């Protein structure tokens with residue numbers, strides 16, 4: 001069999017793109033070489049339907065140990081009582097939870113997609129909006145922030161069975177305690193989807209949903225810096241609305257339902273190579289160096305938001321508590337689509353994004369979403385952020401001047417050479 005040079009040449013091209021560019025997509029990061037090595041291992045050959053010690057296939061003695069390590073490390077990282085590390089992605093984790101705890105046509109309440117929520121929180125184009133009856137809460141136009149009293153009022157009116165909090169684009173922290181009070185008041189389950197800030201939450205740098213939310217889902221590849229994948233967790237405090245007593249059996253009951261929601265509910269065989277890579281990433285996240293990384297991610301984001309505001313850009317909610325921010329470009333007479341296009345030509349990657357109360361379509365948009373998780377992994381510190389914002393501003397203020405864009409591209413490539421990806 002001949003070597004597949006076509007694909008491997010393309011992979012090298014992508015590696016070059018990632019190495020030379022400034023990566024500001026808020027949901028992306030760079031994993032370590034060990035995480036990649038685990039993912040590219042012989043574990044991909046193994047079928048292991050079921051859970052450690054309870055498999056439907058033989059020969060699982062080794063993968064059992066690997067998956068158990070992933071579970072134990074995740075539990076330690078998040079101080080969780082129970083974890084399922086098998087969801088193939090964040091969307092799969094949410095699908096498994098909803099299949100497990102809802103009946104078709106149940107009412108759900110989520111954060112509006114056009115205000116920063118996620119497709120899997122009830123969007124009509126997603127399973128969550130097709131199989132269930134969604135309603136939504138959003139941010140206030142004035143503040144760009146969620147008013148939790150308004151969420152309470154909507155919940156009372158809509159009587160959802162499941163309330164979902166968490167977002168793809170919301171730069172402020174969440175009041176999980178208050179949301180739990182709301183859920184208890186209307187007899188709903190509360191699920192937090194912490195896909196974006198999971199890593200920051202794990203290190204105690206943001207509010208912790210685990211003591212308040214019945215169920216917590218996340219991806220493993222955003223701030224958490226692991227392989228692409230998902231995970232479901234239960235916290236210690238678990239008086240669920242169907243029963244009165246709070247004891248370990250409640251966790252057992254709920255975890256059994258959730259395990260079944262993953263397999264056989266929505267998935268077949270787990271990806272043990274990815275689960276091994278998750279275990280590697282969790283171990284990295286338990287190291288002191290990851291805590292320093294998370295603190296720097298947040299510092300970089302705060303400085304970036306301030307630099308943009310100093311240049312007259314409108315940052316939604318006036319800043320950020322986490323790794324991300326959303327910039328409304330309407331005051332600069334730019335669309336998100338144009339901004340994304342010209343930045344990419346300067347080797348700066350970011351994504352166009354709806355802003356709350358946007359008057360443009362999801363294909364055009366008025367905003368751009370930025371995050372600092374990836375550039376911080378490269379080693380960029382807050383000291384370099386003003387210069388990076390200057391480069392972006394130069395592109396954005398000269399959208400039709402190819403020379404300016406090419407000058408910035410050169411500066412970006414030169415800068416990134418100082419922050420090598422590997423070794």
Ligand SMILES: *Cc1c(COP(=O)(O)O)cnc(C)c1O
Nearest residue numbers: 089090091118167168193195219
């Ligand atoms: C990214 C994200 C997801 C989906 O994760 P995938 O791995 O892309 O399926 C789900 N929910 C939220 C809030 C996200 O930000």
